[in-house]
Amino acid sequence: YITKTDLDNIPGPRATSFWKGNFHQIFNPNGWDFHKAIALKFGSIIRINTYLGGKMLYVFDPKAMHHILVKDQHIYEETSAFIENNRLVFGDGLLSTLGEQHRKQRKMLNPVFSIAHMRQMIPTFYEVANNLGQAVEVKVKSNVQEIDMLEWMARTALELIGQSGLGYSFDSLVDNAPQHPYSISVKQLVPVSFRLIFFRIYVIPRIARWGPPQFRRALLNLYPSKNLHQMRDIVDLMHNTSLEIIQQKRKAFEEGDEAVAQQIGHGKDVISILMRANMEASEEDRLTDDELLGQELKEAKGEGAELSYDQLVSLPYLDAVCRETLRLYPPVSSVLRTARHDTILPLSNPVLGVDGREMHEIHIPKDTDINVSILSSNRNPDIWTSDSYDWKPERWLNPLPDSVTEAHLPGIYSHLMTFIGGSRACIGFKFSQLEMKVVLAVLLERFRLAPSGEIVWAMNGISTPYGKGSTVPSLPLKVSLVSE
Numbered sequence: 001y002i003t004k005t006d007l008d009n010i011p012g013p014r015a016t017s018f019w020k021g022n023f024h025q026i027f028n029p030n031g032w033d034f035h036k037a038i039a040l041k042f043g044s045i046i047r048i049n050t051y052l053g054g055k056m057l058y059v060f061d062p063k064a065m066h067h068i069l070v071k072d073q074h075i076y077e078e079t080s081a082f083i084e085n086n087r088l089v090f091g092d093g094l095l096s097t098l099g100e101q102h103r104k105q106r107k108m109l110n111p112v113f114s115i116a117h118m119r120q121m122i123p124t125f126y127e128v129a130n131n132l133g134q135a136v137e138v139k140v141k142s143n144v145q146e147i148d149m150l151e152w153m154a155r156t157a158l159e160l161i162g163q164s165g166l167g168y169s170f171d172s173l174v175d176n177a178p179q180h181p182y183s184i185s186v187k188q189l190v191p192v193s194f195r196l197i198f199f200r201i202y203v204i205p206r207i208a209r210w211g212p213p214q215f216r217r218a219l220l221n222l223y224p225s226k227n228l229h230q231m232r233d234i235v236d237l238m239h240n241t242s243l244e245i246i247q248q249k250r251k252a253f254e255e256g257d258e259a260v261a262q263q264i265g266h267g268k269d270v271i272s273i274l275m276r277a278n279m280e281a282s283e284e285d286r287l288t289d290d291e292l293l294g295q296e297l298k299e300a301k302g303e304g305a306e307l308s309y310d311q312l313v314s315l316p317y318l319d320a321v322c323r324e325t326l327r328l329y330p331p332v333s334s335v336l337r338t339a340r341h342d343t344i345l346p347l348s349n350p351v352l353g354v355d356g357r358e359m360h361e362i363h364i365p366k367d368t369d370i371n372v373s374i375l376s377s378n379r380n381p382d383i384w385t386s387d388s389y390d391w392k393p394e395r396w397l398n399p400l401p402d403s404v405t406e407a408h409l410p411g412i413y414s415h416l417m418t419f420i421g422g423s424r425a426c427i428g429f430k431f432s433q434l435e436m437k438v439v440l441a442v443l444l445e446r447f448r449l450a451p452s453g454e455i456v457w458a459m460n461g462i463s464t465p466y467g468k469g470s471t472v473p474s475l476p477l478k479v480s481l482v483s484e
């Protein structure tokens with residue numbers, strides 16, 4: 001608080017609250033305009049004021065992102081990870097592991113998310129998407145005026161990762177079928193977790209090692225916060241369901257190949273492959289049960305036939321629509337990292353300091369929180385040209401401008417930061433492409449989808465739609481049959 005650092009010399013928006021700085025503007029469900037305004041005004045390195053005069057760095061400079069996510073990623077760990085003696089004590093990362101343990105997990109998991117494996121999974125993808133199509137058709141035929149497609153998309157996404165990832169069915173996707181409690185909790189998770197952002201960044205890492213786990217659980221039970229208690233129940237449900245799945249799989253493995261083949265996923269799902277690989281792995285690469293548990297894990301089409309993997313992924317306009325949507329509307333707007341020790345951050349574009357000095361690199365003090373803005377990188381007009389805020393799929397049908405290729409963005413997908421880059425990059429990025437394309441191919445063949453009133457997207461960590469007047473996430477659409 002007393003010593004001036006490079007962070008103080010970086011321009012940024014004025015704090016609008018002594019207590020909160022700009023925290024409530026950056027982490028705000030309606031924060032879209034604020035993010036756009038600061039990105040256009042201050043450029044790709046911005047100082048953000050946080051609680052009680054604290055500072056956070058907002059970054060979308062390509063070289064800086066490369067250092068944070070790839071080159072020096074061991075320095076910049078996930079913000080809410082609480083690390084002690086190089087061990088993760090607490091963290092909400094999807095794989096929630098560090099260093100060597102994370103490397104082992106990725107080594108085993110990467111082949112499961114490979115194109116070769118995606119090809120094998122395509123019948124499962126179609127089966128689930130066709131069940132969805134069937135269920136929506138039943139609803140349309142019963143003259144329902146509007147359908148909450150968020151509910152159906154959330155159920156479909158969970159069933160897809162359930163069947164092909166975990167070899168487990170959560171939901172038969174039949175209309176009016178009772179939903180698995182997990183399915184319901186997944187929809188609550190994003191808004192609840194977002195409402196706890198202050199807690200996650202500032203409180204939990206500080207209390208993560210207070211006493212034994214039973215003591216912390218008692219404290220949590222006593223603390224009068226509905227959001228915190230809801231989060232506790234969601235996490236418990238996820239943990240117990242994961243344990244149940246692993247136990248079922250283990251039993252099938254003990255009973256032999258026939259029992260495994262009979263299961264959902266037919267032994268080709270992520271967990272089955274992982275368990276088999278784990279049994280065969282050398283001692284040093286083997287994962288413990290805890291580690292296993294920590295993973296989550298009309299033209300082209302002939303009459304009646306389903307498009308093959310290769311046909312589906314090579315349809316140029318479908319591909320351009322998916323890319324452009326993932327560029328302009330990245331589901332995850334930013335990732336948070338914290339510098340675990342002092343370091344130097346080099347920049348692609350120099351920053352003009354408050355004192356008039358041009359800075360080509362920034363000294364980052366230990367414990368600096370960094371917001372890597374996926375959103376502002378994907379919409380950067382210096383890279384994506386002056387129409388960067390417009391949705392134009394055709395930009396992908398022509399060669400990309402030199403400014404895109406010359407920026408050397410560290411994203412693993414298409415010069416976009418949507419799935420970030422480096423060793424923590426999204427392992428499911430090909431899975432999610434296939435998922436989008438299969439679901440679109442199946443739905444668009446049968447249905448016409450149109451908005452039915454205003455939809456507001458909340459910047460909730462993961463963008464979430466709310467139909468007008470709804471307090472719970474929803475995406476009401478008018479759906480009709482194409483054949484009508």
Ligand code: HEM
Binds near residue numbers: 165419426
């Ligand atoms: C459009 C859909 C998706 C988007 C935009 C997305 C985006 C991301 C991002 C930004 C991260 C990095 C988070 C961080 O480091 O703070 C991430 C990590 C991850 N994603 Fe995704 N994801 C998507 C779909 C999926 C799917 C379908 C799966 C699984 C089948 C998946 C599995 C994972 C896993 C396991 C990680 C953690 C990787 C690690 O730490 O090594 N994602 N994702």
